[in-house]
Amino acid sequence: MITLAINRLPVAVEEGETLLEAARFLGFPIPTLCHMDGLSPYGACRLCVVEIGEGPKARLVSSCTYPAQEGLKVRTASARVLRARKMILELLLASCPQSKIIQDLASAHRVSQQRFRQEHEDCILCGLCVRMCEQQMMAKAIGFRGRGETRSIGTPFDMKSEQCRLCGGCIYVCPACQLRCTYTEPDKAICGGCANLSPPCVEKEQFDDMMCYMNPCVACEIEKD
C-alpha cells in the first residue's frame, strides 16, 4: 500500500492506482473528459489537473495518468489548479462549442466568457472512441492518423472497415457531439438546441468528417454516399 496526502487528508491506495482514483476514493471531485472507467488512461484533455509537490517544485500533472507515490502531497483545488482548469475549459469550449458535455463542464466551473475564436471542431482528439473500439469492442477499426495539425480519427484509408462491428460504441462515447445519434428519435435529445437543431450528419454535405464511423450507419439509417 502507498500512503499519500490529498488536500492534507491521508489515504492509502494500492500500488499502481492513479491520483484520480485516490482522490475519488476520498470523495474529492475532479472533472474529467477523456477518462472513462474500463478504458486505459490517456491524458489528452488535461481537465483533471492537480497540483503536486510543494514550494517552487510544485507542479501541475494530469491526475488520470499520474500514479500514486509514497508521501506525495496533492492539492485538487488550489488556486493554481482552478485557474488552469478554467483556462482548459475555455479552450475546449472554443474548439468545440456545440458539445453538450463541454458546455455543462464549463457552466459547472463558472466559465462564463470565451475569449478565443470558435472553431466548431467535430473532434477534440480525446481518443475515447479509439480506446472504446479497441479495448471494449475488441475491433480496432478506427485509430489516429497523421500528426500535429492534420491529426484526425478514422478508419484506415478512409474506407469501410472490415473490423467494424457496427456497435456504435464510438459515437456513444464521443463528447464532441451527442445529438447525432438521436436522429430517428429526435425528441429524445435533451438539450443542444442552442447549437444543433438537427443531427449534424444531415446538415453536412459529407459524412466523412462526422464522427460516425459506421458504414452502413445502423443508428439512423441515413444512406451514406
Add this chain to the structure above:
Amino acid sequence: MKTDEVVSIIDKHQGQGDGLISVLEEIQSKYSYLPTDALKLVAERTGRSPVDVYGVATFYKSFSLKPRGKHLCSVCLGTACHVRSGQIIAQEFERQLEVKAGETTPDHEFTLETVACLGACALGPIVVVDGHYFSKVNTAKVRSILKRARRGLDKVEIKTDRRIFPVAVSCPRCNHSLMDPAHPLDDAPSVRVTATFDGQHGWLRLSSLYGSPTLESKHDIPVDTVVDFFCPHCHAELRGASSCPECGAPMVAMIVRAGGIVQICARRGCKGHMLDLNGGGF
C-alpha cells in the same frame, strides 16, 4: 506493386526482428511511396491491425501515401536555413515547379518537400535533390539545380572513380574540423570521428584520400557492420540524407572544406560514396 516483392521485404525484416518502420522504409524506397495494397499486406502478414500500420504511415513525414516524382527535392526549413531565407528558396521552387510543397508535378518528374533540418546547418540554406546536397543556395541557383536534376545527378562510385585526392572535412552541424594532423593515414592527416556499433563506442580514423579504404579504429569493426558516426566535437550524428547507392545502408555526411559535401557509406567494407563539390556554377 508486386505482391511477392512486398512479401519478401516483409519476411526479410521479420526474420531480422525489425520493427514496422524498417519495413515501410524499404517498401517506400522501392516504390517511392507506400501503395495501399502494400500497407494492407504489411498489416496482414505482421499480424498488426490496419489501423496501427496506417497510423504509423501517416505519422511520419518521410512516408508518402501518394506516388512521388522521379526526383525528390527537399528544401530545408530548419532554424538555421530558415533565417537564411530558406522560405524564399522554397517559394522559388514552388514557383518554378508550379506545385506546392508536398506535391508532385503532373509529369511525375519532381516531388517538392520541405524538411526541418538536414543536419548541415553550417552550409545553409540547404537543398537536397536525390540525395545530393546543394549548399548556400540562393534563388538564382534554383533553375540550374532543377536543370541538373533533370539531366540526372551522377553518382560518383568507386568502381568508375579512380581519382585519389585528399579532402579536408568538417562536421556539417558545428563546422569544427574533423582533421587530425597528429595521426596521419596514407601520409595525409586522418579524419577523426566517433563510431558506435553493437554497443561499442570509440574513435575511428579514416583516410582523407578520397576513395581510399584505409581506416583505423579503437574497436575492430567486422565487415558488413553498419556503424553510426558522430562528430567528436558536438556529438551530432553525421547522418546524410540518402542511402548508399551500392548497399542501401545510411550514408555519413561531412562538409568538404573547399565547399560541398562528401558522403560515404556507413557499412564497413562497402565502397559506396558520393561527392558534391561546390564548383562549376555552385
